[in-house]
Amino acid sequence: MISWRKHYKKTLIAIGLLLSTSASFYGQDGDPKNGEKLFKANCTACHALDKQVIGPPLKGVVERVKTEGGVDKDWLHKWIKDNKALRASGDKYANEIFEKYNKTEMQVFPNLSDKDIDDILAFTTNPPAPEPEKTAETTPAGDTAAAAPADKTTTNIVIISLLAIAGLLVWILVKLRQLVKLGQSEDLAGLNESRVRSFKEMYEKFHYIGKAALAILAILAAYGVWNWLMWIGVYKGYKPEQPIYFSHKIHAGENKIDCQLCHSSAKYGKVSEIPSMNVCMNCHRTISEYNGKYLEPGKDKAFYDGEIQKIYAATGWDPAKQQYTGKTQPVEWTRIHNMPDFVYFNHSQHVVAGEQAIINSFNKKNPNNKIDVVCKACHGKIDTMNVVQMANDFTMGWCIECHRTTEVDMNNGYNKEYFKNLHDKLKKQYPQDGGKITVDAIGGLECGKCHY
Known part of the structure; x- marks a missing residue:
């Protein structure tokens, strides 16, 4: 009996040790929350949890390497820290993985500690x-109760407005009935005698007023035509739909790209070109779905994922095989900003030479709406x-106004x-401005600067 108890006790201890060893092996001795941060910072460029990107999916990788290669977690430590050295040592499983995934060399991570890897x-x-x-459409639960009284108030306002309109209609009907009765009485006979019966009589009676009114109408019509002509080609607020939906708020705003x-080419070229699809693929080769927290009203994750698939179709990228098929589909973007052929505009001149001057001038004129780029x-x-x-008119007057108010950076x-000499001359010429030099003072209003 005593020996059976001892044997039972030893069995329990063995099972406990086995379970603790198993838990340790399968990665349970680490911190998953901290691991998520490290994974996003170091691994997401080439790996996802549930699908192949450049490298294999990593969900359950500890168990998988044990099943496939008969290796333990220590092997994963060596692979992650320096897979190249591990392959060079002749490790069979390491070289098998390298061959399996198109000989794509994994980045080494000597900076990660053993705890980080765990x-x-x-x-x-x-x-x-x-x-x-x-x-963006999420409404706090507490707002539901506040919304009910607001809806009730709106309903009451609508009902009162309808009653007021009904009362006004009744009053109009009563007045019309009175007018009809008046027309049937003898009191209207005297009015009929003095009534104007033709346009000629009206013109003779009111010709001074008529001429003045016609003159005013002619002036207003001329102004309207002139104003219409001046705004031909001005498309402020123009925002066409594009064949692939691209949100600058997500890319430049949320992700700070x-x-x-x-x-x-905006910085060093005359024209800021539309990026090629290959530029998109620099990131989207590994980003095949949208996992951001921001969702535009009316759009969900599936919508953004579908737009990424359009990029793949345009470039001929097969995300499953992680290779290009060679079948491409050109994207016909709709251009938004387009200078006329007779206008010369150089992006690099403004972005490089005028960068700080333009930012300073804009922020000075718009203290409540400052810019950083x-x-x-x-x-x-x-x-x-x-x-x-x-966002702006992009008219000649708009450009000239900017040249007249933007101070050149003389530092x-x-x-x-x-x-140097011009600076000294302008100090004497414009003493009231303290010798400030704006773009127009250095030729910014010369016709040949902007027109061929």
């Missing part, structure tokens, strides 16, 4: 449940736009040396 593996074994996403990462001075706050629109080394 946390990442804990996350891949048991990822925490995702937090519910907030949409620099404008010039996509519009690279020069692009926004002309294109508006792009990082808040879901659909890009033309710039080039300007300070090149315009």
